Amino acid sequence: MAEREGRRLLRLVQEGRLELLRAELRPEDIPEARSWRWGRLGDTLVHHAARLGHRDVLEFLLRELGMDLEAANGDYKRPLHEAASMGHGQCVSFLLDSGASVDCLKKGDWTPLMMACTRRNLQVIRSLVEHGANPLLRNKDGWNCFHIASREGHPEVLRYLLDVSPGIWDTESTVRRTPLHTAAMHGCSQVVELLLERCHYQPDSRDRCGVTPFMDAIQNGHLDIARMLLEKHQACPTAMDALGAQALHRAAVTAQDGSIQFLVSELGVDVNARATSLQIPALHYAAKEGHAHTIQTLLALGADIQAKDGKGRSALHAAVAGQRAGAVRLLLRAGLRDGADGSGTLAWQLARKPQVIQAFQESQGTT
Template sequence: MAQQDNIKRLLRLTQEGNRGLLEEEVSRCESVRTAIVQGHFGRSGDTAVHYAARHGQLDVLKYLIEELGADVELVNGDYKRALHEAASMGHRECLRYLILRGAKIDSLKKADWTPLMMACTRRNLEVIKDLIDSGANVTLKNKDGWNCFQIACREGNPEIIQYLLKVSPGIWDVESKVKRTPLHTAAMHGCSEVVDILLERCGYGSDAKDSCGVTPFMDAVQNGHVGIAKLLLKKHRANISAKDALGAQSLHRAAVTAQDKAIQFLVTELGVNVNERATDLNLTALHYAAKEGHRGTIETLLTLGADVHAKDSKGRSALHMACAGQHTKCIRQLVDAGLTDSPDNTGRLASQLLKKPEALKLLEGVTDIK
């Protein structure tokens, strides 16, 4: 127990960068010296070298490697090296030192992430430059099929995007394993400056679809990024009527994610029919909103003229969807909007409401449920 407490103290000194006290503690006991050089700690199995690199403690890092002989290529439980840590946290001095000491520039941690990919999760251009200047391969992909450019597009720093395109002009032409492009990623995450660069400098096809049939325009709309949707319309001639693999359009996907402003944009500015049907099961946006229990979206759709009585290919109204999801407040909302149900469907409605008897009362007088 005493030695375990001592190790914890040493790791704390490592994180704090207190080299003087660390040297004193290590010099007192050979077993402690061995543990601090070779030991793996915590759930992730980090070594002292990992701790020093993660916290940017260059002086301690030098002591561990040069004085104690720690290996720069030590891995933790996720096969992460110290170089991954320095790159991820943006500690440039530690990163350059590790490279100088022979750290493998394209080492892979779990899920095949390189230090360069880790660096691209941050907005530190200088660290990214150091890695590429040292020979990092910009074209490598992780297990999901993402390269460093795709990751940078998610983070949305235009300077980094411009730099990566400069050093590797064709880097943009990549798809993940589910066929998502960097343009999908930037649109989804609301990175408008990056979307603008991609549309200007890269050759993405209009309305490219991922494996679910989703286009960048759909990504922008369903995440509420109306400005990016407008940009895609202006510069990319995006198809507002494109359908995903289930036949849903942008309107339907916006209803699922409760993006009311995007719905208003589609209907009032672009003229999308608020009662447009998804080809799968003939659902309307109101069906989708009721299924998810989005009261605000239901109100938005009704205000825009959604047909509260519309039925899908199975004869189900939005009320059925609200009942199936046990969304009591939405049931009340739809009933107040004048939605009634035919007697032949009341048995199904009743069975769906068994978990919430109070919701059944909302239908009394509207259907023949007693």
């Protein structure tokens, strides 16, 4: 069949125009049509019908033309993956009733149930589980469907999964992140509340980097979740990660000024607390990232502008090491001088970008 005609038939499938498709896809075309593939991943007509939710077209392709129910594209996605990921309940039910493998794996070891949990369609999820989908299967990153629903912020899906598999919450990814970490990081407050009510996560559980759910909430600016973890889960606001950094330092890196205000003003966290074996203050982290407003916030909260880390470096050294001209200007105007670090290196000697060099020249009145 000519490529042009094949593309017309593909368009009819995509538009769900069954009668035209039935009229134009003639019996003599069927053997050839079964092998047609489109796009980078090599999707079949069945993939397209399932992805777009055309159940009648799907039935025509499978039952009348005998196309492959389990055809896999380049990512090993089956038609069931496509229908589940897009929340097309009728297509999912039809494929399952037609004998589709309920726990087939696509690239990354994702099942159709995992794909379904990226959406809020409980009907699809229920249909997959009732046809035998295993909720405890994990993908290559160690996430099961409960973990995925926690990221997406779907409390009603999580309640259902807990009802059908009460122990499903007790899972960690390959880097030891729990669903509570994930929900806190993504700001899913309803999910966090549900997890704290129905699950049994240890307070301040740590991932492989030593990050707690509280740190995740703070460094992403989710103060409602941070408060919830403090009140209902006894989170420790000064817990340290694997490198010795507190939530304060992580908030300085991500420029979460509101989180910094909350930690210092409401919780009494020491604004000059040091992190890692190098004894680095939060001010240095903000300076290295070039977060001028965060530098101002820390200084207003009492950060010591003259503080040096374990190698004798000031915040000015950190700003120049990151080649952050705006932060350099701010620190110089705030009164921080270009002193030497523990090795005798002056901050300006680290300057590489013209804007950073100009900032020093301006402070010395040489431009």
